[in-house]
Amino acid sequence: xxxxxxxxxxxxxxxxxxxxxxxxxxxxxxxxxxxxxxxxxxxxxxxxxxxxxxxxxxxxxxxxxxxxxxxxxxxxxxxxxxxxxxxxxxxxxxxxxxxxxxxxxxxxxxxxxxxxxxxxxxxxxxxxxxxxxxxxxxxxxxxxxxxxxxxxxxxxxxxxxxxxxxxxxxxxxxxxxxxxxxxxxxxxxxxxxxxxxxxxxxxxxxxxxxxxxxxxxxxxxxxxxxxxxxxxxxxxxxxxxxxxxxxx
Amino acid sequence: xxxxxxxxxxxxxxxxxxxxxxxxxxxxxxxxxxxxxxxxxxxxxxxxxxxxxxxxxxxxxxxxxxxxxxxxxxxxxxxxxxxxxxxxxxxxxxxxxxxxxxxxxxxxxxxxxxxxxxxxxxxxxxxxxxxxxxxxxxxxxxxxxxxxxxxxxxxxxxxxxxxxxxxxxxxxxxxxxxxxxxxxxxxxxxxxxxxxxxxxxxxxxxxxxxxxxxxxxxxxxxxxxxxxxxxxxxxxxxxxxxxxxxxxxxxxxxxxxxxxxxxxxxxxxxxxxxxxxxxxxxxxxx
Amino acid sequence: xxxxxxxxxxxxxxxxxxxxxxxxxxxxxxxxxxxxxxxxxxxxxxxxxxxxxxxxxxxxxxxxxxxxxxxxxxxxxxxxxxxxxxxxxxxxxxxxxxxxxxxxxxxxxxxxxxxxxxxxxxxxxxxxxxxxxxxxxxxxxxxxxxxxxxxxxxxxxxxxxxxxxxxxxxxxxxxxxxxxxxxxxxxxxxxxxxxxxxxxxxxxxxxxxxxxxxxxxxxx
Numbered sequence: 095x096x097x098x099x100x101x102x103x104x105x106x107x108x109x110x111x112x113x114x115x116x117x118x119x120x121x122x123x124x125x126x127x128x129x130x131x132x133x134x135x136x137x138x139x140x141x142x143x144x145x146x147x148x149x150x151x152x153x154x155x156x157x158x159x160x161x162x163x164x165x166x167x168x169x170x171x172x173x174x175x176x177x178x179x180x181x182x183x184x185x186x187x188x189x190x191x192x193x194x195x196x197x198x199x200x201x202x203x204x205x206x207x208x209x210x211x212x213x214x215x216x217x218x219x220x221x222x223x224x225x226x227x228x229x230x231x232x233x234x235x236x237x238x239x240x241x242x243x244x245x246x247x248x249x250x251x252x253x254x255x256x257x258x259x260x261x262x263x264x265x266x267x268x269x270x271x272x273x274x275x276x277x278x279x280x281x282x283x284x285x286x287x288x289x290x291x292x293x294x295x296x297x298x299x300x301x302x303x304x305x306x307x308x309x310x311x312x313x314x315x316x317x318x319x320x321x322x323x324x325x326x327x328x329x330x331x332x333x334x335x336x337x338x339x340x341x342x
Numbered sequence: 343x344x345x346x347x348x349x350x351x352x353x354x355x356x357x358x359x360x361x362x363x364x365x366x367x368x369x370x371x372x373x374x375x376x377x378x379x380x381x382x383x384x385x386x387x388x389x390x391x392x393x394x395x396x397x398x399x400x401x402x403x404x405x406x407x408x409x410x411x412x413x414x415x416x417x418x419x420x421x422x423x424x425x426x427x428x429x430x431x432x433x434x435x436x437x438x439x440x441x442x443x444x445x446x447x448x449x450x451x452x453x454x455x456x457x458x459x460x461x462x463x464x465x466x467x468x469x470x471x472x473x474x475x476x477x478x479x480x481x482x483x484x485x486x487x488x489x490x491x492x493x494x495x496x497x498x499x500x501x502x503x504x505x506x507x508x509x510x511x512x513x514x515x516x517x518x519x520x521x522x523x524x525x526x527x528x529x530x531x532x533x534x535x536x537x538x539x540x541x542x543x544x545x546x547x548x549x550x551x552x553x554x555x556x557x558x559x560x561x562x563x564x565x566x567x568x569x570x571x572x573x574x575x576x577x578x579x580x581x582x583x584x585x586x587x588x589x590x591x592x593x594x595x596x597x598x599x600x601x602x603x604x605x606x607x608x609x610x611x612x613x614x615x616x617x618x619x620x621x622x623x624x625x626x627x628x
Numbered sequence: 629x630x631x632x633x634x635x636x637x638x639x640x641x642x643x644x645x646x647x648x649x650x651x652x653x654x655x656x657x658x659x660x661x662x663x664x665x666x667x668x669x670x671x672x673x674x675x676x677x678x679x680x681x682x683x684x685x686x687x688x689x690x691x692x693x694x695x696x697x698x699x700x701x702x703x704x705x706x707x708x709x710x711x712x713x714x715x716x717x718x719x720x721x722x723x724x725x726x727x728x729x730x731x732x733x734x735x736x737x738x739x740x741x742x743x744x745x746x747x748x749x750x751x752x753x754x755x756x757x758x759x760x761x762x763x764x765x766x767x768x769x770x771x772x773x774x775x776x777x778x779x780x781x782x783x784x785x786x787x788x789x790x791x792x793x794x795x796x797x798x799x800x801x802x803x804x805x806x807x808x809x810x811x812x813x814x815x816x817x818x819x820x821x822x823x824x825x826x827x828x829x830x831x832x833x834x835x836x837x838x839x840x841x842x843x844x845x846x847x848x
Contacts, residue, residue: 149754178756188751192769201765202755247751254755391797392810399807401643432797446705537815560813625811627635 100127101160102258102289103148108157110143117143118154119313125258130290132300132321135310136336141293144310145260148291149180162257178206181251181259185266187243189235195222195246196231199253207254214253221249225279241272245279252283259283261292297341301325309333375587376594379448384427386447387417390435392531394556395618396453396583399432400625406430410621412614413451413583416470416605420449423601434530436509439464442586449598450586453550455511456579460586465595469582470602471611479581481515481574484554485546486539487565493546494571496521502545503527505535512548515574533557540564556619560626632817640808647804648825654790654800655829658725659783665726666733673738674763684734691731697792700724704796721793725786732782740775741767773844780837784830791826801825 103125110118117140125131135141146152148159150166150173159167166176190198199218203209209217222228225245235243244264251259261280265273277299284290284303294300300307300321307324309317309332317324317333328334379385389409391397397411409430421428431447442450443463456466472479483504485493493499496519504523506513508530516526527544529535536557538544546569547554554568585602587594605611637644673684691699703724708715715723744767752762794802805822809815 151750151754174753174756174758176756177754180754182751182754184747184751186747188745188747190748190751190766202752202757205761205765206756206758251755392806394810398810401640401807401811434795441705444705533809533813533815536813540815557813564813622811627632627639627812627814 098126098128101125102127102129102162104158104160105148106158106160108144108147108159109155110140110147110152111155117313118147121157121310121313121315123308123315125289125291127257127289128287129305130284130303131292131306131308132304133291133293133308133310134295134297134300134336134340139310140313141310142262145262145291145293148260149177149182151182174206178202178254179257181254181256183244183247183251183259183261183264185263187240187247187267189238189243189246189250191235194232194234195227195238198235198246199250202250203253218249218253221252224282225249239272240268241275244268244272244276248276248279248283258289258291261290261294263293263295265294265296295340297325297337309336311336374593375445375448375591376597379426379594380424382426384429385417385421385424385449386429386431387421387449387451388431388433388438388442388447389413389417389450389452390438390531391430391432392533393453393553394622395552395615397451398618398622398625400621410618412471412611412618413453415614415618416585416611417449417451419605419610420598420601423604424597435507436530439509439586442588445588448587448594454584454586456582456584457511457514459514463589464586465589465591467585467587467595467598468602468606469584470605471615472582480551481512481549481576482551482554482569482572483546483548484536484539484558484566484568486542487567489545490567490569493569496572496574499523499546503543504546504548505529505538505544506548507532507535511580512550515576515580516548519574536561536564536566539566556622560623629817629820632814633821636808636812636814636817636821640811643808644801644804644821644825646799647801647822648829650799650803651787651790651801651826651829654722654725654793654798655783655787657722658729658786658790661726662729662786663733663779665730667737669730669734670737670741673734674741688731688734691728692735696725696728696789697795699728700792700795703727717796718798721796721798725789725793728789729782729786732785733779736778736782737771737775740771740778743774744770776837776841776844780834780841783837784833787829787833788826 101124103123105121105123108118108121109116121144133141133145143152147154154167157167158165161176161180164176165171166173190201193201196215196218199221200211200214203214203217204211219228219231222231225248227242227245227249230238230242235246238246248259264280265276268276273296277296280290280292281299281303292300302321304321306318307321308315309324309330311332317328317330323329324333325337328337389397391399391409391411393411395411396413397409399408400410401408403410406429409432414430417430418428433441435452438450438452439460441447450464454460454466456469460466483496483499489502493502500522501524503525504516505527506516506529508528513528527538529538532549532553535544535547535549539547551568551573554566558564558566558568585598587598669684669687672680675681700721703720704717707720707723748766748770749762752766753759757766790800791802794800794806797803801822805818808818812818
């Protein structure tokens with residue numbers, strides 16, 4: 095049962111810099127269970143960095159991140175346990191080339207959740223059927239197209255039964271004809287009630303599928319709201335400028 | 343910054359370990375080397391086994407037995423007289439000298455000739471062999487066949503390429519003679535020097551007559567001929583072969599000289615030379 | 629020339645055969661122990677200890693930055709003085725070769741591991757895989773593909789470097805050449821036989837390395 099009032103991720107005052115470059119300048123945000131939140135912004139605005147801080151791939155300089163009631167930025171935190179509950183899908187897929195498609199999916203549940211191999215395989219096969227990749231189950235990823243690899247990456251993340259999935263520009267590296275098949279999967283995921291944060295340039299998708307949109311510019315959330323609010327009734331100058339540039 | 347400090351600490355650690363281990367258990371308990379040899383029950387003799395008939399290798403034998411020659415017989419005799427085991431240590435020529443000078447091995451028996459700088463750095467024994475036939479123990483130069491007749495004296499090498507074994511008496515003799523050449527090349531082993539003349543990379547090689555004769559005889563068609571018209575005028579002092587050992591080991595020197603006196607009196611070395619000349623000839627292909 | 633080679637082989641073939649076994653023995657020991665030591669060093673270097681990393685960097689820097697010949701002289705003359713126990717000359721030389729090899733192997737393995745795309749580590753960790761499992765199940769299997777060709781080349785180098793032991797009269801293919809040369813006073817044909825033996829050994833090794841590499845490419 096999805097509780098839309100439950101605060102899944104609470105971010106307070108997040109700061110992150112690389113050397114002299116200040117990338118995140120005080121981000122505050124609350125993500126509720128079941129929400130689909132799109133994050134838009136120019137390159138270098140900090141949107142990917144923000145996303146990667148949420149599962150601590152980037153370690154913030156200061157600020158706090160509370161996931162499902164637990165502070166995860168502390169030093170003594172068992173980050174592996176949290177990451178099992180936060181899935182991530184990358185722009186460049188990052189599927190494991192030395193493992194067959196089916197093994198890509200079963201390796202982590204078996205290793206970390208001590209899942210019985212047969213059960214993991216059965217779970218994986220269901221997931222593959224769900225995204226139309228079942229017939230590729232014994233292939234190696236090099237035989238897959240970009241779109242197929244990304245769909246594999248998505249179900250690989252799903253196999254860990256996470257509470258939220260973070261998408262970092264999942265279609266930016268795809269040939270245009272494969273973008274839709276991946277967006278379809280993400281859309282279906284959204285409809286099934288998964289909590290989703292997606293950094294994307296696909297404005298059409300963001301409009302159609304999101305509950306909320308965040309516009310990040312120069313390390314800060316400059317504008318946020320429902321898709322209508324952000325796209326039709328843009329409040330800020332900066333957001334308007336950005337949208338003018340990207341919406342052809 | 344942190345990384346640099348870590349690197350320096352690491353280097354200090356390693357150096358400290360090296361220095362700290364220091365002279366552990368390798369201090370000689372005995373008062374001198376002779377006593378030490380007698381105590382430990384074996385004597386180490388360094389030699390360069392590429393110089394027939396003094397020391398060379400018989401490939402058909404195993405272990406220490408493969409090293410044969412008149413010098414090897416001398417080494418075995420010395421060991422026998424001292425009542426210890428004889429261990430032959432084969433090394434290249436310069437390492438023979440340096441390792442004995444440093445004291446790593448007890449004796450250097452390798453057809454060594456007396457040289458002033460050698461005497462300064464090592465204890466050199468009395469001569470154990472001065473050659474039964476004057477010419478046999480003489481020094482001169484061997485040259486490319488084509489030069490026979492045209493080159494009859496060392497001064498005629500002025501426009502030739504000359505090669506000599508580094509650190510040897512031959513090199514010393516060449517330098518003392520004041521002769522000049524177009525180019526002087528060095529090699530670490532006499533064989534290489536002869537090769538160079540054969541291959542036309544040098545015109546002449548300064549050499550001991552005995553060795554040259556053996557080489558030319560074994561190597562038909564090598565294109566080398568000993569220049570018969572010239573011999574170095576070698577001071578008596580230099581004509582004998584001596585044994586080298588660490589400087590300051592006078593007890594050892596005295597004992598070795600005692601044994602050498604016996605050897606010289608009995609004339610056994612000359613017999614060994616004859617025996618091993620024949621032996622060496624058999625090892626060749628001809 | 630061929631005639632002379634045949635005569636040499638007839639009389640002294642066994643010297644070369646013994647030498648070949650000597651070279652193989654040295655090369656095998658160097659490869660096995662050198663690789664083991666190098667692998668250990670590579671993993672030690674991956675730990676968090678700054679001191680350990682610095683020590684290993686120093687070790688690798690010196691061993692790769694100086695000629696193997698000098699290292700052999702060093703181990704032959706210097707090391708026995710400071711060791712608290714007796715070590716035969718032969719063992720000192722083997723130690724020198726092994727230590728030298730380990731430095732090169734360490735670099736090969738370290739580079740092989742680092743060459744694996746960062747995205748792989750990110751993906752594995754994002755799934756919640758522990759650091760250790762990420763290394764053993766994701767990184768290492770992929771690193772091996774990078775490492776094997778370079779390691780194969782290093783093995784070939786080790787075979788040839790065994791020739792340095794001939795300076796100290798260790799039984800080996802180059803020592804065989806010198807022995808035969810000094811007994812017969814014949815150089816070039818004796819040399820050709822030695823060269824031929826080295827070529828044989830390195831070619832056979834190359835062949836097996838290629839086989840191993842091809843097997844790993846099955847899933848590429």
